[in-house]
Amino acid sequence: MDSAAGVVLEVRDLRAYLYTRWGVVRAVDGVSFVLREGETLGLVGESGCGKTMTGLSLVRLLPEPAGRIVDGQVLLEGEDLLAKSESEMRAVRGRRVSMILQDPQTSLNPVFTIGDQILEALGQHHVDGERSLAARAQEALRRVKVGAPEQRMRAYPHQMSGGMKQRVVGAIAVAGEPRVLIADEPTTALDVTIQLQYLALLKEIQARTRLAMLFITHDFGIVARMCDRVAVMYAGRIVETGPTRALFRAPRHPYTEALMASVPRLEGHVARLPSIEGQPPPLHDLPPGCRFADRCAYVADRCRREYPPTMPVGLAHEAACWRNEPSAPSR
Amino acid sequence: MARVEERIDESALGRPRGDLARLPWVSFAIIAVLVLVAVLAPLIAPHSPTEQSLPDKLLPPAWEAGGSARHLLGTDVLGRDVLSRLIYGARVSLIVAAVALLAGGGIGLIVGIVSGYLGGRTDSFLMRSVDATLTFPTILIALLLAVSLGPGLRTIAIAITVLIWARFARVVRGEVLAVKTRDFVALARVHGCSHLRIMAVHIVPNVLNTFMVLLTLHIGFVIIVEASLSFLGAGIPPPTPSWGQMVSDGRSHIASAWWLSVVPGAAIMLVVLAFNLFGDWLRDWLDPRLRQV
């Protein structure tokens, strides 16, 4: 990595496992990345690659009792979150690191009004007068462009549309003025025209508050639109990280390359899409070598024996593939 | 959690380990012993359950002072062997439970499936009947039935059937409503399946898990109802032994001959507990969501 300037969050060799009756599921298996002030890092991968578990690990909200963080560091402005007590963590969540989840339906409590839920989020984090709290809650709604916030404060979640609810979730998430926002597929449940509105809103909030955003998604279209940098995850590990443009122009990990090629395009007709055959390996029974080896078009003997180290392939661009080894014979 | 679950589907993982280890062996053993004892009662029982021997009346259990090895659990007012009566009583409990659960459970299953699948007016009518049944005071209805039909095994079975079918119907209907919205039911209609086939092939097998759990969890309930009715004198007429009746008979001697009520009472408690624990285990075992971790 170049400089430590503006680094808000640094994750070092994070490992989070699920202890199930079938064995140990290595959902997050040595993940490292940094997140700088005002930037958006896209964490891309398919279901089961560990991207959601990574997000949950950062705020230590793994599913109980199976999930456990077994190793690594999560440094928020230099402090290791994994070393904090549970009560110290409560002061971090919402206040310094917030989360927006996929389904606004389950993020809001159906029996409380929108106002109550925003006030609760605010009240927990700052001790303030009643009146100024209510004013700040309305301000929070106004910031996420919810019309008529005075009335909306008294509404219940079921009285709002999905897009509106997700805005409220966003309002709650940014109410505590966090430094880091983890957005886990926040627009998957929304329609495309509503998705575009929501993404524009997130960008706007980020521009104003300079918060660092970890955007978890499987959609390369969203990545292209939202992210400054991208990290591609496969079977519990990040296989490639780089600036968005560089990674889209010249992906250096065969998985990234194949995945991007298999996405149908809007522009220009394609006679036949290349597809990745097979399935990712089960996370409780991982091969010793590269986890993509079985599905890789360039697989060599070495790939099956040794997991490739992360190697630099360009400016702030790195990938974990033996093909990028400087001395490797070009294939 | 949802997406994590999706990934840990059994396809990749095969059968989970440790299922048998979690089987409630104690419950299982009690149930096995109960069934064996009931089936083999004539071979096991040391005495006839109805044979009276007034000279031996009110003998305490063998370990008490004055107890005899001939009557391990003592004798009652008429000198009948308590252990033998307990063994034969197990038969009554199991027969009543089996008959009532098959009849009540069966009716409940059918009503629940028809009600949930057809919906509309049929559903409204059947569910109002269920509500009506559930509002009756349980024991009172059974007593009324016993009075009008005369006491006996048949009466008890009918009374309990009337009591439990509605509970089954309501739970099964809820389950059917959930299954009905799954896409494979719509696809069955696209394939041209008749309503009867959809219910038989697509609905019933998918509510059977819930039904089985409901059955096991109700065995204990049925045994208690049978005991209560017998205790109140509306159950199995003497001299056929039944646990509830034994508790009732011993009531007046509780100060002098405690074993007459305590022994059958303990048997009821143990068996009901065993069935309930077994039912809980079965529910967890059959529910893949609970089997995850």
Next chain:
Amino acid sequence: MLEERAIGAEPLIRVENLAKHFPVTRGVLIGRTTGHVKAVDGVSFTIGRQETLGLVGESGCGKTTTSRLLLRLEQPTAGRVLLDGRDIHALRGADLVRYHTRVQAVFQDPWSSLNPRLRVRETIAEALVVNRRVTRAGKLERVEEVLHQVGLPLSAAARYPHEFSGGQRQRIALASALAAKPELIVLDEPVSALDVSIRAQIMNLLKDLQARQQLSFLLVAHNLATVRYIAQRTAVMYLGRIVEHADTETLYRSPLHPYTKALFAAALPADPDAPRDDMILSGEVPSPIDPPSGCHFHPRCPFAMEQCARVAPELKAVASGHVVSCHLY
């Protein structure tokens, strides 16, 4: 209303002014109808043999209800669905049995569309067993044939759905749709529940099957890129009506209706350097219980004119095979 592709040849499916209104009731004991959700409100289109029609739109636009009307899962409030010229909702007896072999479906969620209690071969053979007299050997032979066609091992037949991954399950669902040798398969979001790397596999399979077996597809989807890849013609729906309908190539090259344009603007291309034609629509899709007057889209339309609120635009042909419902044209 729509131009016929081959003159004289009757299309496989002809949908005429199809409408489905769901009553909205209030009250717990005595239901009172307080209005209607006009889920589908006068939709017409045709699907030719070996053709794919893509039906796109956002949630609540009526595309799924339209597909359910074609599958006879709903009864239309008005209009007809003609299969080879005969109204499918009037079919009885042997004709109905034949319909059930000719029209099949694949749904979005492969976790919900397979009965977990049935072996794969029973699921696949259902349409055969129910509608045709088949011997046990004949059934198994057909099951093996379709398993082969969808690229699954023959050993899959004896297994249960939970032993398969999402992509494999969707292949099983497809095999089940193929078993009775249908002519039309309704595909309701067939790949949107699948992982990105699996989607291409299934889409390629669909294209191959269509080419080999002269199948027609009605593809219901919200993803424009998916529709572009599979469908020869595309219809865009908004609040129960088709607002634009054309050859896929024409529609994607020059969308005319402002809503179609907005949909394209909202579809994010997987390219950081793609030109950003940001046409962010204000507001959300209005309730179909009380849709806006005139053109349903006018409250959100950046080009709305005075007459748009009063007069509902007709579908007009602006070019050969390209119809649009907008006062601008």
